[in-house]
Amino acid sequence: MVATVIATGMVTRNDVEAAAARTRHVVRHTPLTLVEPGIFPATVMLKLEQLQHAGGYPVRGVFNQVIAGLERRAFDPDAGLVAAYTPAVAAAVVHVARRLDLPVTVFAPASSDGTPGPAANASTTFTVDGTLADAQLEAERHALATGALHCPGLGPECWAQMVAGAGTIGLELWTQTLGQLDTVIVPERATALAAGISAALAGHVRVVEAVSPAELCAVARHDLWHERRIAVDDVAACAYAYLLDTGRPAAGERVAVVLSSADTAPATIPAPVSPPLSALSA
Known part of the structure; x- marks a missing residue:
């Protein structure tokens, strides 16, 4: 089990705020839900970004890139x-x-x-x-x-715009928690998301990029669907699974887990391969 602290890089909070202003009418402000007490020794919240348009956070960065391009008449x-x-x-x-x-x-x-x-x-x-x-x-x-405007995702020509767009999730989290937030967990492969939230909340929260074993991710994915009716893909589920091992939060810690994507369908969610996460964390 590994977690990496993310550096903010070349994107600043000003860039993220500009992206938020640019995209405020076209992206969803996704909800934040509280995991019931007793599952973890801390306050754990789930940011339901899998409900975003197109099923995940990349649409935020693409909107930022395209609207910025229109503003500059770049294409x-x-x-x-x-x-x-x-x-x-x-x-x-x-x-x-x-x-x-x-x-x-x-x-x-x-x-x-x-x-x-x-x-x-x-x-x-x-x-x-x-x-x-x-x-x-x-x-x-x-x-x-x-x-035409080339939209390569995380290509070098639009990396900063994708990161700034993804970072708007951090601004939403700060507002939704009234600034009562210590740690944000994102899955390993959501690199732009981790960098963007770090830029948005630098100096205020710890942002970690979590890696979890595949079998534990499968358990987490099953648990999120069967206990909470939250359908996510394997990548997003790993951020939640991380909390069960070395990422287990400390008592009193305030943690937000970003469920970053839903490139999945409920029919593909695996049957349980071990007890539910709630049983494992008891």
Whole structure:
């Protein structure tokens, strides 16, 4: 079990506040729910970001990137947006394009299994004979040729905008808890989320990026659905599972767990492989 403290990097709280102002009318302010007393020796809250548009936090960063691009006239709105297919990013880009009434082109690698779901809602979809890297290259070429905005997710050209957009979750948490917050837990693979919340709340809370064993993540995912009817994917479930081991909160600690994504369906949630988390933590 590992947790990494995240550095704020090149994104500042001012950047996050600008992203919040830019996206306030187009993103959901997702709810915060309290885990019932007795499960943990601390106050543990769940930030239900899996209820965000397109099923997770990346849509915040994509909205920030695209709206900032429109403000700067950095791309041709008639050419719209272009992205290579990756599940979370493609879903976010397609949603943002539809919400802002922009065309969107998705390049899907032939190596993917069938036609990707989010790509089916794109204005135009191309299948690239190759891997995701080949699809990314074609998306870049399309952007250069047409004036479209390339939305690569965590590519270097938009990393800061994705991080600042994700950091708006931190501002929401601070408001929702009235500043009564010590620690924020995010899953390992949500790198932009961890960096963004760190930038938003630097000096106020500890932000950790948690890694949990796969079997414990499966238990957490099952527990969240069967005990709370919260459907999340394996990545998000690992942030909750982390609290059971070395991440177990101290008495009196105020902890928010960000359930970052729901790239899943209830039918895929595994059967229990061990007792519920509530039993393990007793």
